Amino acid sequence: MFNKKNAAKSVxxxxxxxxxxxxxxxxxxxxxxxxxxxxxxxxxxxxxxxIDGIACWPGDNNNGDAFSPVGPSALISALGLKVNWYGGGYxxxxxxxxxxxxxxxxxxxxxxxxxxxxxxTEASKRQxxxxxxxxxxxxxxxxxxxxxQWYTPFNVLSGINLMAMxxxxxxxxFGTTSEQLGQIPVTCRNNAQLNPNAVFNNKPMTxxxxxxxxxxxxxxxxxxxxxxxxxxxxxxxxRADIAKDMPxxxxxxxxxxxxxxxxxxxxxxxxxxxxxxxAANMMWQGTDLKPSDVGTAQLYDGFxxxxxxxxxxxGFCSLGEGGAFIEGGQRIARDxxxxxxxxxxxLSAGRTHxxxxxxxxxxxLWGRAGARQVKDHQVSIAAAGGGPLAGCLLLSxxx
Amino acid sequence: MIxxxxxxxxxxxxxxxxxxxxxxxxxxxxxxQQYFHPPAPVCFHCLSEDVMPKKTSGKGTVASFTINHxxxxxxxxxxxxxxxxxxxxxxxxxxxxxxxxxxxxxVFIGMPVSVIFxxxxxxxLPLFKKEA
Numbered sequence: 001m002f003n004k005k006n007a008a009k010s011v012x013x014x015x016x017x018x019x020x021x022x023x024x025x026x027x028x029x030x031x032x033x034x035x036x037x038x039x040x041x042x043x044x045x046x047x048x049x050x051i052d053g054i055a056c057w058p059g060d061n062n063n064g065d066a067f068s069p070v071g072p073s074a075l076i077s078a079l080g081l082k083v084n085w086y087g088g089g090y091x092x093x094x095x096x097x098x099x100x101x102x103x104x105x106x107x108x109x110x111x112x113x114x115x116x117x118x119x120x121t122e123a124s125k126r127q128x129x130x131x132x133x134x135x136x137x138x139x140x141x142x143x144x145x146x147x148x149q150w151y152t153p154f155n156v157l158s159g160i161n162l163m164a165m166x167x168x169x170x171x172x173x174f175g176t177t178s179e180q181l182g183q184i185p186v187t188c189r190n191n192a193q194l195n196p197n198a199v200f201n202n203k204p205m206t207x208x209x210x211x212x213x214x215x216x217x218x219x220x221x222x223x224x225x226x227x228x229x230x231x232x233x234x235x236x237x238x239r240a241d242i243a244k245d246m247p248x249x250x251x252x253x254x255x256x257x258x259x260x261x262x263x264x265x266x267x268x269x270x271x272x273x274x275x276x277x278x279a280a281n282m283m284w285q286g287t288d289l290k291p292s293d294v295g296t297a298q299l300y301d302g303f304x305x306x307x308x309x310x311x312x313x314x315g316f317c318s319l320g321e322g323g324a325f326i327e328g329g330q331r332i333a334r335d336x337x338x339x340x341x342x343x344x345x346x347l348s349a350g351r352t353h354x355x356x357x358x359x360x361x362x363x364x365l366w367g368r369a370g371a372r373q374v375k376d377h378q379v380s381i382a383a384a385g386g387g388p389l390a391g392c393l394l395l396s397x398x399x
Numbered sequence: 400m401i402x403x404x405x406x407x408x409x410x411x412x413x414x415x416x417x418x419x420x421x422x423x424x425x426x427x428x429x430x431x432q433q434y435f436h437p438p439a440p441v442c443f444h445c446l447s448e449d450v451m452p453k454k455t456s457g458k459g460t461v462a463s464f465t466i467n468h469x470x471x472x473x474x475x476x477x478x479x480x481x482x483x484x485x486x487x488x489x490x491x492x493x494x495x496x497x498x499x500x501x502x503x504x505x506v507f508i509g510m511p512v513s514v515i516f517x518x519x520x521x522x523x524l525p526l527f528k529k530e531a
Binding site for chain 1: 400402403404405406407408411436437443462463464465466467468469471472473475479481482483491493494495496497508522524526
């Protein structure tokens with residue numbers, strides 16, 4: 001049994017910021033990052049001198065490439081920060097690893113206020129190089145990476161080839177259909193129509209449009225894939241006892257899930273459950289809250305099948321029943337039982353890659369979501385990852 | 400078909416090269432008598448270091464698959480089939496490969512397959528075809 005008095009409870013989110021979300025943006029990666037940082041500091045009522053920690057996933061892990069062009073080192077330099085701790089790195093429980101690490105840094109007493117950020121410029125990169133996201137470009141020469149050398153020789157050139165095999169297995173075992181899965185991109189697109197910052201704002205899409213979109217890797221289609229963008233997102237974490245005197249109602253990290261109790265593998269894990277099950281179980285063990293307490297769920301949609309699998313893993317429906325649960329789309333709409341990806345998700349708002357889910361969860365919890373605001377609620381979930389990578393956060397706003 | 404090749408080392412060389420002798424070799428533990436993959440100097444089932452590559456049947460079934468249609472690189476020939484193969488030698492012993500010599504529409508989960516090797520430079524890639 002995971003300790004209910006886990007590190008999460010001593011940490012609150014006290015401010016958020018996001019740059020413009022461009023496809024592409026004319027701004028540099030660092031400019032986008034600074035824009036998001038200043039907005040978040042202002043939101044939290046903090047100055048540069050209050051920030052004593054920086055966390056990021058994955059950081060600059062590959063020569064400044066568009067997947068993650070700005071790491072903690074460059075940001076500390078640009079902002080002239082004096083920090084007690086900082087960290088980034090690809091190896092961790094998925095795109096929310098920066099939040100999880102930052103929360104641990106606060107709980108351990110290293111820091112009072114940690115700025116967590118994630119910058120991505122894949123949209124501008126693709127203007128000049130359409131092959132830039134191929135996995136084979138992550139290594140030079142022969143592949144010696146643990147993560148990819150068992151995949152790239154067989155022309156697994158994108159994560160979608162792996163996610164497509166999870167989807168195919170889900171279809172096979174549980175009878176899930178394309179018409180059911182299509183409700184995830186359609187729901188995200190509907191939500192994006194009410195989000196002026198979404199890449200696909202003013203571009204409605206129907207289930208028929210989805211079914212007519214071309215296959216990328218069966219059974220997944222173009223519209224099952226998130227949309228590249230240039231953007232930076234910042235989340236400010238603060239020690240809970242300090243947070244209660246800050247401008248925003250603190251959003252407590254009630255519990256975190258980061259577990260991996262299966263092989264670190266893309267093909268020897270549970271193909272329809274993956275690490276999402278381990279992370280979700282850990283998160284629920286750290287709280288007395290239940291899925292029925294959750295007002296919105298912001299769930300990773302780099303590929304639509306992962307959203308479905310997160311819904312099952314988190315207990316919004318039983319394992320294998322996700323297809324039937326989302327059929328028709330009513331249950332996951334803004335006025336449904338469990339609204340998902342209320343800003344449009346990565347599928348329609350833009351592939352901000354991880355922190356966008358936390359940003360939207362907070363925006364909804366603070367009642368700032370404007371036309372897309374769902375009914376008043378105190379609890380939200382942000383979850384990200386797929387395959388062996390999975391992390392999730394249960395967020396709870398003070399009344 | 401153009402392919403990115405793996406860098407060879409003492410742990411992985413038998414997997415990538417024993418196809419020259421028509422053998423699909425997977426690391427095996429003498430202590431707990433189980434296969435494990437990817438190859439390493441220690442068995443992840445029991446932590447014994449009494450491990451060495453062992454010949455498998457080269458037969459398996461399709462645990463899942465996808466038909467890739469996207470031309471990720473200009474010189475890539477599409478469509479092609481990526482699959483997760485589970486070897487019949489041991490439950491859960493799976494790895495990713497390609498299914499070849501078949502119309503993509505005829506592949507199905509549970510389809511019996513057997514290994515064939517494609518030689519490229521010093522690598523013999525284990526690919527799979529439908530069991531006759």
